[in-house]
Amino acid sequence: MSRLLHSISPPGPARVAIVAVASCLATLLLVPLLAPLQAPLEAGASVADTLPGARPEIDASRYTSLQAALDAVPPEGGIVRLPPGRFEITSPLVLSRSDVTLIGAGAATHIHNANTNGEPALVVKHPDGEKVKSADRLWRVRLADFRLTGTPKSGHGVVAVWVNELFVQGLSVSNHGGDGLRLDHCYEDPRISDSLITYNKQVGLNLLGCHDIVVSSNQFEENNDAVSCTDGFNLCMTGNCIDDHLRHGVIIENTYGSVLAGNMIEECNGFAVIMDRDCYGNTVSANVIAHNGGGIDLRDAHGCAISANTLTIMKTHAIRVGPASGRITITGNNFSNSYIGEGGIKRRKNDEAAAGLTLEATRDVTVSGNLFSSVKPKAVALDGPASHNLLFGDNVLVDVASDHKQIKTTGTVLVAPAVPAKTSTRP
Numbered sequence: 001m002s003r004l005l006h007s008i009s010p011p012g013p014a015r016v017a018i019v020a021v022a023s024c025l026a027t028l029l030l031v032p033l034l035a036p037l038q039a040p041l042e043a044g045a046s047v048a049d050t051l052p053g054a055r056p057e058i059d060a061s062r063y064t065s066l067q068a069a070l071d072a073v074p075p076e077g078g079i080v081r082l083p084p085g086r087f088e089i090t091s092p093l094v095l096s097r098s099d100v101t102l103i104g105a106g107a108a109t110h111i112h113n114a115n116t117n118g119e120p121a122l123v124v125k126h127p128d129g130e131k132v133k134s135a136d137r138l139w140r141v142r143l144a145d146f147r148l149t150g151t152p153k154s155g156h157g158v159v160a161v162w163v164n165e166l167f168v169q170g171l172s173v174s175n176h177g178g179d180g181l182r183l184d185h186c187y188e189d190p191r192i193s194d195s196l197i198t199y200n201k202q203v204g205l206n207l208l209g210c211h212d213i214v215v216s217s218n219q220f221e222e223n224n225d226a227v228s229c230t231d232g233f234n235l236c237m238t239g240n241c242i243d244d245h246l247r248h249g250v251i252i253e254n255t256y257g258s259v260l261a262g263n264m265i266e267e268c269n270g271f272a273v274i275m276d277r278d279c280y281g282n283t284v285s286a287n288v289i290a291h292n293g294g295g296i297d298l299r300d301a302h303g304c305a306i307s308a309n310t311l312t313i314m315k316t317h318a319i320r321v322g323p324a325s326g327r328i329t330i331t332g333n334n335f336s337n338s339y340i341g342e343g344g345i346k347r348r349k350n351d352e353a354a355a356g357l358t359l360e361a362t363r364d365v366t367v368s369g370n371l372f373s374s375v376k377p378k379a380v381a382l383d384g385p386a387s388h389n390l391l392f393g394d395n396v397l398v399d400v401a402s403d404h405k406q407i408k409t410t411g412t413v414l415v416a417p418a419v420p421a422k423t424s425t426r427p
Contacts, residue, residue: 066087
């Protein structure tokens with residue numbers, strides 16, 4: 001092309017026109033050659049281009065109600081996205097499909113239950129409810145990232161009935177007239193994590209007949225009870241923060257093979273942990289249990305281990321083993337008041353209570369490797385009729401009265417007075 005232009009070489013304006021025409025021709029010739037190498041700027045996928053097996057997401061903002069969006073889930077399941085906003089309901093939302101994710105935009109998605117007849121906010125269950133056949137039970141439902149509130153006259157926050165592999169993650173569940181989360185025979189592998197469960201009139205998380213349960217990294221505040229696990233198996237409860245409950249912290253009844261570890265349980269008016277009604281094979285370990293009405297109450301428990309817990313400023317019974325309990329190991333725990341060194345304590349004069357271990361008409365208990373310091377009325381109290389087959393060894397007792405001399409001891413038991421207060425040298 002350049003040779004042609006050079007050979008023509010017309011003078012002045014004619015040459016400029018020829019160059020422009022030649023440039024246009026070159027562009028037209030090159031575009032078809034380059035097109036396969038360039039992605040289009042905008043492309044709408046045709047039906048033939050979609051991923052095989054993919055189902056469209058359900059955007060609840062495009063429906064007339066939240067219930068209409070839930071009803072749009074096909075039988076094979078799907079995802080429902082809840083938009084930001086405040087949505088007031090007066091009757092329960094019902095989700096009745098398997099393989100569903102119901103997800104919001106965090107606290108920006110707020111569903112408020114204004115019902116005054118004690119009805120729940122959200123129900124997850126098969127249309128046949130409690131009578132559902134085993135083969136028809138729901139599986140793999142995830143509730144995530146939205147806020148759910150109620151009133152004193154509304155019912156539970158979430159009710160799930162016979163849902164297997166239920167996953168509750170990142171919910172804020174508050175101010176309901178009943179339980180915050182009520183899982184009724186969600187038998188296989190329920191998981192509750194990273195949620196905020198607060199100010200509910202009954203139980204924050206009520207687990208009824210559940211199995212292989214994970215409760216992790218949640219915060220519970222000012223419910224009546226924080227967690228109740230009844231007629232269940234294999235509760236794994238770790239890394240939760242439980243504070244300021246009107247009654248008890250964690251209640252475990254007729255449940256075995258469970259572990260409570262790495263939790264912080266503070267300022268429950270009742271007991272931090274209760275085991276009752278034929279509990280066996282459970283472990284309570286490495287928890288901080290502080291400033292509660294009572295610590296760990298073994299009302300009816302056998303074959304359980306209580307180890308490596310910090311039990312501080314408990315008003316009564318840091319650990320109590322009752323007449324219906326036995327075969328208990330209590331080891332490596334610290335029973336203490338608010339001592340901070342140099343004879344000083346942190347708490348005010350009207351808040352100095354700090355309890356120890358109570359053994360009440362029990363049997364077959366070993367108590368070893370614990371430290372009891374400045375607890376009252378006794379480090380070890382033997383209440384009621386005589387206990388049997390108790391072993392007390394290798395413990396340290398500082399600034400305490402104790403009934404341990406009435407127990408068969410082994411190894412070394414170190415008994416020491418309190419460290420006297422030092423005269424302050426600070427200006």
